[in-house]
Amino acid sequence: MHIHVPDEIPVRYVRRGGGTLFGAMVVVGMVAFGWGLTQDAQTAWGSYVANWLFFTSVAMGAVMFAVVTTIVKARWNWSLRRVSVSFAAFLPVAFLLLLPMLLGLREQYFPWIEEMAHDPILQAKRAYLNVPFLVTRQFAGVALLFGLAIYFAYLAVRPDLRLVPDDGDPSRKVWRERLTAGWLGQEAEEVRSWQRMTRLAPALVMVYAVVMSFMTFDWAMSLEPHWFSTLFGGWFFMGAFWTGIAVTGVSMVWLRREDAAFRMHMELQQRHDIGKLAFAFCVFWTYLFWSQYLVIWYGKLPWEQAWMVHRAAPPWGSLSVLTIVLCFVVPFVGLIGRQPKLNPRTLGLFTGVILVGVWMERYMLVAPSLWQEGDPVFPWYHPAIALGFLGAFLFSIRWAWATFPVLQLWQAPVPAEMLEAERVAGGADAGDWG
Numbered sequence: 001m002h003i004h005v006p007d008e009i010p011v012r013y014v015r016r017g018g019g020t021l022f023g024a025m026v027v028v029g030m031v032a033f034g035w036g037l038t039q040d041a042q043t044a045w046g047s048y049v050a051n052w053l054f055f056t057s058v059a060m061g062a063v064m065f066a067v068v069t070t071i072v073k074a075r076w077n078w079s080l081r082r083v084s085v086s087f088a089a090f091l092p093v094a095f096l097l098l099l100p101m102l103l104g105l106r107e108q109y110f111p112w113i114e115e116m117a118h119d120p121i122l123q124a125k126r127a128y129l130n131v132p133f134l135v136t137r138q139f140a141g142v143a144l145l146f147g148l149a150i151y152f153a154y155l156a157v158r159p160d161l162r163l164v165p166d167d168g169d170p171s172r173k174v175w176r177e178r179l180t181a182g183w184l185g186q187e188a189e190e191v192r193s194w195q196r197m198t199r200l201a202p203a204l205v206m207v208y209a210v211v212m213s214f215m216t217f218d219w220a221m222s223l224e225p226h227w228f229s230t231l232f233g234g235w236f237f238m239g240a241f242w243t244g245i246a247v248t249g250v251s252m253v254w255l256r257r258e259d260a261a262f263r264m265h266m267e268l269q270q271r272h273d274i275g276k277l278a279f280a281f282c283v284f285w286t287y288l289f290w291s292q293y294l295v296i297w298y299g300k301l302p303w304e305q306a307w308m309v310h311r312a313a314p315p316w317g318s319l320s321v322l323t324i325v326l327c328f329v330v331p332f333v334g335l336i337g338r339q340p341k342l343n344p345r346t347l348g349l350f351t352g353v354i355l356v357g358v359w360m361e362r363y364m365l366v367a368p369s370l371w372q373e374g375d376p377v378f379p380w381y382h383p384a385i386a387l388g389f390l391g392a393f394l395f396s397i398r399w400a401w402a403t404f405p406v407l408q409l410w411q412a413p414v415p416a417e418m419l420e421a422e423r424v425a426g427g428a429d430a431g432d433w434g
Contacts, residue, residue, distance in 0.1 A: 003075045003269070009409050010261045011164050013172075014401035022395040029388010032381040040379075042108050046370045047363075047382040049101060049109075049219050051389045054243075054362040056094045056215075057236075058355070059393070061244025062087035063149045064208055066156070067201045068241075073415065076273050079265040081156070082408040083255065084248045088153035089400035091146040093392050098142055101219075102135050109370070110134075112225040122225055129225060134218055141211040148204050154179065155193045155200070159410040162186060175403055186410075194412050212237035216365065223369035227307040229296075235288040236365075242281035243358050246351040249274040251397075253348035255406065265407060268342055275341025278351050282331045289324075310368045315377045323364055326357030359386065 036044030066084040069077050077084075107113045112129050116122050122129060161176045162183065183189065213233025221232050229235075252270065255262040296304045311320045334340055334350040341347055363382065371377070 003078075005075065005078050005411055006265070009265075009407050011405050011409065012259050012261045012407055013403070014255070014258060014398060014406060016398075016402045018398055019395065022391040022398070025391025025394075026388050029385050029391065032384030032388065036379065036381040036385070040375060042370050042372075043367075043375055043379060044381065044385075045101075045105060045109050046366045047379070047385045049105075050363040050366045050382075051359075051386045052094070052097055052101065053215065053219060053365070054359045054386075055090065055389045055393050057212075057240035057358070057362070058243045058247050059087040059090040059094060060145070060149065060208065060212070061240040061242065062247050063091075063153065063244070064205070064241055065244040065248060067149075067152060067204050067208075070197055070412075071201045071205070073412070075414065076269055078411060079262075079407055080248055080252060080270055080274070082404070082406055083251050084244065085153045085156045086397055086400040086404070086406075087244070087247065088150050090393050090396040091150055093396055095142060095146055097389075097392075098138070102138055106131065110222060112222060115225070125225065129222060137214055138218060141214055145207050145211040148200065148207060152197060152200055152204060155197050156408070157404050159186065159189045159193050160405050160408060162189075163409045164405060172403055190410050193410075209233070209237055212240060220365040220369070223366065224307050224310075226303050229292050229307075231288060231292045235285075235292065238281070238288060239285055239358055239361065242278070242285055243355060245274065245277045245281060246354040246358075249278055249351035250348055250355065253344045253351075255401075256344060261407065271344065271347055272338070272341050274351075275335055275347050278331065278347075278354060279335040279341070282328060282335070282354065286324075286328045286332075307369075310371075311364060316364070316368045316371075319360070319364060319378065323357060323360045326353055326360060328357075331357070 033044055033048060036047065062084045066081050069081065110131075112119075112122050112125075113131065116126065116129070127133075158179055161180050163186070164172075164176070166173060166176075184192065213236065216233055216236035220236075221228060249271075252262075252266045252274065256266055293308060296308055310316065330353050331350045334346065334353070339346075340350065363378075367377075
């Protein structure tokens with residue numbers, strides 16, 4: 001199939017605004033978290049951690065979507081690449097939001113701290129389960145992962161900044177001057193950025209898998225320290241990658257309503273491919289979950305069953321079913337045909353459902369392990385804390401779209417063999433998008 005990238009790509013930004021609304025959302029989240037700490041600190045911190053895991057997953061997943069399509073030299077998503085990369089704007093905020101977790105969470109969150117003294121199984125895990133090492137690996141690992149992701153975003157953005165005219169916006173001018181220091185010339189900058197991005201991308205994939213696995217091991221799996229799953233890390237970081245695809249789809253649908261240029265360039269081809277990927281990873285998420293569940297069910301070993309039993313038995317069973325419905329049943333049924341993938345409304349609806357489903361899944365990774373008899377199962381302040389995270393998240397992304405061109409202006413060189421393959425296949429596929 002021939003992939004058309006226009007010679008002249010329009011410079012488009014999202015208008016600034018929403019700061020008051022996003023700020024109010026953050027305030028609501030802070031008040032809700034503070035109130036939760038006065039009522040049940042453990043449950044409030046569980047909500048905070050679950051929301052941090054979710055929004056960090058979405059931001060990193062979106063960046064990794066751009067990274068992976070760079071590795072495979074994909075061209076179909078040329079108009080969406082900058083959309084995905086823009087989610088790196090939330091990563092500095094996510095790092096700041098991690099610090100209270102590293103500085104404040106001890107015995108009231110991690111049960112293994114107090115149990116270590118008298119539990120021989122945990123004592124055998126002392127080399128990993130200790131607070132200094134946890135704080136060190138989380139701080140250093142997250143800093144490395146976020147730093148590499150932001151550097152990848154910088155390489156993707158820098159060549160554009162001398163192609164855009166000065167429109168009088170002071171913020172854009174400041175960032176343009178700051179990010180183009182030591183400019184080498186347009187062609188040299190494009191070549192250098194592309195070479196560095198292609199070298200960085202495979203390393204970033206490996207760092208992503210390791211650090212995201214540590215993330216879920218420490219903040220979720222260690223809450224039931226006798227239980228473990230070798231698939232837990234992969235399930236978590238592939239779910240994050242899935243949310244990156246979904247949030248790119250939701251963003252594309254919203255952006256198309258904002259500007260005619262976005263409607264023109266985020267067209268059938270992009271919608272169809274995003275829909276196919278969202279559908280495929282819906283099945284893959286379920287496959288990874290089932291791979292864990294089936295082995296545990298078949299083995300019937302009490303120490304392996306505990307984690308699943310806590311989520312299947314009352315009062316958590318109904319929320320577990322709801323999570324599976326949102327993560328698998330609804331998107332599978334909704335996106336199984338070709339037409340829903342091409343229709344912006346249905347694509348936006350079902351990719352939005354995926355995001356809500358994974359938000360529930362992140363909560364279910366943490367909350368049942370901390371729950372005690374008499375605690376609320378789904379306290380009102382959990383979605384209120386999520387609203388605060390969402391406000392910071394939307395502010396960051398809106399800032400990125402208002403400061404840097406939403407459509408990437410420079411394009412990577414196309415390998416000769418890819419051009420030849422497109423030329424040969426072009427005739428057979430010419431009518432696919434009619």
